[in-house]
Amino acid sequence: MPHFSNSVQLKYVKLGYQYLVNHILTLTLIPVMAGVLIEVLRLGPAGIVSLWNSLHFDLVQILCSCFFIIFVATVYFMSKPRSIYLVDYACYKPPVTCRVPFATFMEHSRLNLSNNPKSVEFQMRILERSGLGEETCLPPAIHYIPPTPTMEAARGEAEIVIFSAMDSLFKKTGLKPKDVDILIVNCSLFSPTPSLSAMVINKYKLRSNIKSFNLSGMGCSAGLISIDLARDLLQVHPNSNAVVVSTEIITPNYYQGKERAMLLPNCLFRMGGAAILLSNRHSERWRAKYRLVHVVRTHKGADDKAYRCVFEEEDKEGNVGISLSKDLMAIAGEALKSNITTIGPLVLPASEQLLFLLTLIGRKIFNPKWKPYIPDFKQAFEHFCIHAGGRAVIDELQKNLQLSAEHVEASRMTLHRFGNTSSSSLWYEMSYIEAKGRMKKGDRVWQIAFGSGFKCNSAVWKCNRTIKTPKDGPWADCIQRYPVHIPEVVKL
């Protein structure tokens, strides 16, 4: 069987099958239209006129039919959900003064954990295989030996990251602060009072009747949760702009103990943030970059193992850190499967859905040993943005979804250049695809994010207009160096 399926002939059979099933309506319509045309030609104009006269229309019937059509059309347009457009977005680019080369990270690690050489050794092994590059950034407070994570420093980092991203967004879109109707800020691990959304409102003097929300504790997938919330709000409020700010503040969360399960985030999490402008205004449909098609959220928190797999707790010495369990990849795989099951029918072409249905029926009725059919998502999407949680996550998803190296390039390169920036990494990846000039009108993008809980959230965007390579943005000065080859193990 495997040899046969690799042959070229089967490939063409597959192509033919896909074309047939996906365009079935067109293909059945054409013979029908041909039939009608032949019939019309046969009757001739005189025959058509006599047919029309024999129908005996009177005024009431015509009016009723018109009203009925108008009524159905109105109901349809009223109940259609508003189109949500992504006008533009801006990613934060940290300054070079925050740069952390591998050698510096390791040297500081040795000095900070001088009594725990095994923990230092562990960090070094993680860093070598992490897929990060030499340009990722940590906030200034973490550069000290030992780090000095005060609340003031955390607020400072939040201000720099969020305000930079928002300034950039306002400049790119020409949006005035007074025109922001909805503001959603998500930052999982830093939640001061007043909230970060209040900080933004204070800085930009936003309106007093703004609808603001601050989501905290929701992990790396909170970015898509914010988009989902914005979408729901924009259905209720007509003619509105929503600004979503996704970030993760590193300063207060740098683990200062020696437990290995908790040292992992220190090696991977880096500074980053993004600000996104969403709108349901009709006037934006010309200049918007993307249109939001679907958001699918899957929560596996009901399962105890999934709930505990990313857990913030104190270690034996009282240091707070985020503990990652060893089943993380398995649980992520399960969550992904759940998410795919929901999103599959929404996005897959009919051919794939039919195949999946047939194999499912076959497994249930004929032979349970048949391999489950993994739908080919490459037919549903042109671009994939997989949350750059770590090299293992990207490898796992590439394997599960059978993606090529080019499909996961945006994720790998974002991990290399910026590290794991948590909820904003998806936006750096989108930015990479745009910077490479690959985003064309009509392209569909799938953003997948995983987060503590355990959650798997997806968003599907459709590109509204071909996007020219941007001259600014986080990749502007380095895109020509990418893609780079990332070795399995970097020699430190």
Add this chain to the structure above:
Amino acid sequence: MVPPQQDHDLVYNLRLSSVGPGCVTGSDVIHDLSGLDLTMKLHYLKAVYFFSSHAVEGLTVMNMKEAMFYLLNDYYITCGRIKRSESSGRPYIKCNDCGIRFVEGVCDETVDEWLETDDDSKRNLLVYHRAIGPELPFSPLVYLQVTLFKCGGISLGLSWAHILGDAFSVSNFINNWGQHMAKVNVNSSPALAPRSLTNTAKPEAPSEPLSAKQVNHVGDLWVLANNCKMETFSFNLTTKHLSNLQAKIGSVSAFDSICALLWRAIAKVREGFEPQIITVCRKDPCHDDSNVLGNNQIIRSIKASFLVGESDLNKLATLIANDQDQVCDERNKIEAAVEKDNGCTDYIMYGSNLTFVNLENAGLYELELNGEKPKLAYYSIQGVGDEGAVLIFPLPHGSAAENEGEPRYLVNLTLPEGQVFKLKAELKRAALL
């Protein structure tokens, strides 16, 4: 005088961080150390610059760090770490962007108060210094300490491993940093590219050098072990002192006459064990580029065939001044001696003989912050051999009308403890102290 028990609190709140290049240097960039570089491995240079509050108005530590990031894009060699070659054990620098160590400190005195009671041990609080080793790959080569004084003024304390370069390189480094602070465009120079020794032929030399000598193996902790405790002190030479000297010694430069004077004084102190040979270091005029990093200073060895302690100053000064650079320049000899066993033997230069270093053309006062020059720039050497070392550098002179008491030169001596007291007495006798 500050009571000793307060010393550890005098400069406090030390915060350490690292500053490296803003741009990625790349992987596997290596800077080979020449024989001359390896001769200097047990020596460290310490430089302290004092600035008034006016000079640093509006400047924060963050500004200084940022300027350093841009400077280190060119000087990425200083951000590397020492590694040993797997085959021969010869040290080299791996340019891995690890960075220089940046230290921030606070002091409760004002700059002026400090300068009044400034001495060597006190100055050590302003320069965070750690020797290289015992873990070579994790030892920074450069430390920069910025201390904030009560009046708002600052001091910059730089600890620099001599394998990277000589005092003239240090001065260039700091001056270039000053230019980055002023946001002046600094051209990066090919002289800052890393050295590769793979193709250079080993130099041949007929004899052993006089100015460098072998010491016992130090392993991976690059600290010089002296046979006696060394002490450092310094004094100023005023216009009056210089004119007196000029009267006694004829047509030689100020440096040569100061050397002659000190040589004789030290010889008198060490009666019976007079230093017959001295080493004189000065800037090589061929390496005048302001971006040069390396051990390029001229190292001359001067031998007196007569008793120094009782000699005529003129005779000594002429001996120092007249010796041809080409004949006495020992750099090739030192290079050849070190290369003979591929850099496995440990050498010292400063203090193998009584060493005099001429920092006149080092550009010590070219550094400017907010257009203002430092109040004082002070250099010293950490890790001097038993014979001692003397650094002579100019002080900034102010008004055109030079008054007699105005200090023109600063002389910094590092000598065995036992000789310092006698030398001070000798210098008092010569009306210099």
